[in-house]
Amino acid sequence: YYDPDAQKISVYISGRLFKDVCRSIAHENIHHLQNERGEFKDTKSTELGYAQNDQHLRDMESEAYLKGNLIFRDFTDEMKGNQTEV
DSSP: OOTTTOOOOOOOOOOHHHHHHHHHHHHHHHHHHHTTTTTTOOOOOOOTTTHHHHHHHHHHHHHHHHHHHHHHHHHHHHHHHOOOOO
């Protein structure tokens, strides 16, 4: 999760695949970008249900899912392209 006040990303890693952890980091970094753009100003709570009950926060989540996944996809594709056969 991203804490906009502290500008801190926390990611739970126990029992998760490394790839999923990296995808979460990319997603949360988009939230940090949103914070830098001032989009967390005057937002309501981010407690359970926030993405269903607040259209602005839902739009922010949508951007984080889309762009975070695309950034991670670009990264993994680039890494695959840099692999050499053994």
